[in-house]
Amino acid sequence: MFTGIIEALGTVVGVRDEGANRHFTVQSPFASELKIDQSVAHDGVCLTVVALDAAAGTHTVTAIAETLRKTNLGQWQPGRHVNLERCLAAGGRFDGHIVQGHVDATAECVGVEDQNGSWLYHFRHEPGAQRLTVEKGSITINGVSLTCFDSTPDSFAVAIIPYTYEHTGFHQLQAGEVVNLEFDIVGKYVAKLLAAQGVIASAAS
Numbered sequence: 411m412f413t414g415i416i417e418a419l420g421t422v423v424g425v426r427d428e429g430a431n432r433h434f435t436v437q438s439p440f441a442s443e444l445k446i447d448q449s450v451a452h453d454g455v456c457l458t459v460v461a462l463d464a465a466a467g468t469h470t471v472t473a474i475a476e477t478l479r480k481t482n483l484g485q486w487q488p489g490r491h492v493n494l495e496r497c498l499a500a501g502g503r504f505d506g507h508i509v510q511g512h513v514d515a516t517a518e519c520v521g522v523e524d525q526n527g528s529w530l531y532h533f534r535h536e537p538g539a540q541r542l543t544v545e546k547g548s549i550t551i552n553g554v555s556l557t558c559f560d561s562t563p564d565s566f567a568v569a570i571i572p573y574t575y576e577h578t579g580f581h582q583l584q585a586g587e588v589v590n591l592e593f594d595i596v597g598k599y600v601a602k603l604l605a606a607q608g609v610i611a612s613a614a615s
Contacts, residue, residue, distance in 0.1 A: 411497060411511075412456070412511050413507065414553060415495065415505045416494065418494050421436065424488060425488060432472070434470065437468045444469050446460065449497050449511070452494060454511065454592055455511060491582055493579050509592060510595060517551075518535075520534045520585060525569075540593065540601045540602065542563075542601055543558045543597075545561050547594055551590070554578050554580070556570075
């Protein structure tokens with residue numbers, strides 16, 4: 411389990427295809443602390459460390475074809491910065507919200523507004539019964555736990571403070587780019603239960 415509080419920015423330094431899979435080598439400040447088989451969220455996608463090079467400060471993860479289709483990982487190229495978070499340690503402080511590292515959908519950034527001290531980012535996604543945001547509710551964007559507003563069935567906005575802008579990939583995010591979304595797990599359970607009871611359409615679109 412993750413919390414959406416980014417530990418560090420990593421840099422993709424290598425991309426290699428092997429059959430339908432794609433291997434990403436990422437340089438990060440904590441590579442020497444990782445272990446093989448450890449789970450690390452990369453832009454919100456939970457991936458398993460399959461190789462380490464402590465001297466180079468890198469680790470390698472593998473994305474299968476399904477992951478490449480359903481996330482923005484298929485667009486990653488060397489030089490890209492990615493948000494990294496290790497799993498929450500037992501007894502650790504819970505600063506964000508419950509994040510599983512399982513991407514529900516992608517969204518397009520449709521606008522960025524400089525607010526003279528903060529930034530507003532607007533996103534649009536395909537609607538669906540379990541793709542729900544609520545005003546002042548939680549959303550995970552590229553692994554970052556955020557509060558959304560201006561919520562509609564297929565869009566929402568978030569505000570980014572300078573610290574988050576500088577220490578996550580938001581400083582490189584521009585209109586037209588695709589991001590990974592993980593909707594609030596509590597909201598998804600509620601939506602599923604209501605759909606099962608016929609209160610909401612289970613195949614809303």
